[in-house]
Amino acid sequence: MATSTENTNSSFRALPSDGPVLLPDKFRGAVVEDLQLPPAFSLPKSELIARAIELAYDRDFSHIPVLGKHRNLLGYIEVATLKKKWEAGEVTPTDTIASCMTKFNRSPTTNPYTIITPDTPLAELESFLRNHIFALITDYERKFVLGVATSQDLEAFVSRRGI
Secondary structure (H helix, E strand, C coil): CCCCCCCCCCCCECCCCCCCCECCCCCCCCEHHHHCCCCCCCEECCCEHHHHHHHHHHHCCCEEEEECCCCCEEEEEEHHHHHHHHHCCCCCCCCEHHHCCEECCCCCCCCCCCCCCCCCEHHHHHHHHCCCCCEEEECCCCCCEEEEECHHHHHHHHHHCCC
16 A cells, blocks of 8 residues: 655655656746747858858857748758868868758658747757757747757756756
8 A cells, every 4th residue: 555755855746645756847837938048140051161150159159040042941050060170171161051051851741840939848848959959949930040949058047046
C-alpha cells in the first residue's frame, strides 16, 4: 500500500500516492518574450563573409538568419564555422555568405516547422532546443524573425531568476 508523505523541501512537490517526485517548473510559466532577447538581425545571402563576421561579433551573435531577395528565410550561417573556413582558406572575405550558409529543408513531410513565437512557453522552447542548436522566434504569421534563442539564453534566464 502506497502512502503519501509530505515533503517539506521546497524544490520538490509530491504527486499522487504512486507518482514520482519531480522538480517544479523551473520556468514558472514564463514564455519566450520573458527571455528579453536582443532583436534578431538577418543578412541577405549576397552579404560578404568579412562583413557578416564583423556584424556578428559587433552584436555577439553566433547564428544569423539568411534572407533571400524577397526577404524570405533561406537558412542561417554559423559564425564560428564561417570564421574557421576563412582561417583555413576555404573561403575568402569577398565570398558571399550564400556559399557557406546552411539551407533550411522546406519539406513539410520530412521536416515540419515548429512555430516559436513570443507566446511560446519556455518549457516548449527547451524541448525544441534539445534537438536543435538554436530557435528562430518569429511573429505569429512567420513573416519576420524577431529573435534567435539558444540553450544558453534559457540557462541565463533560470540563473537570473535564482532557481
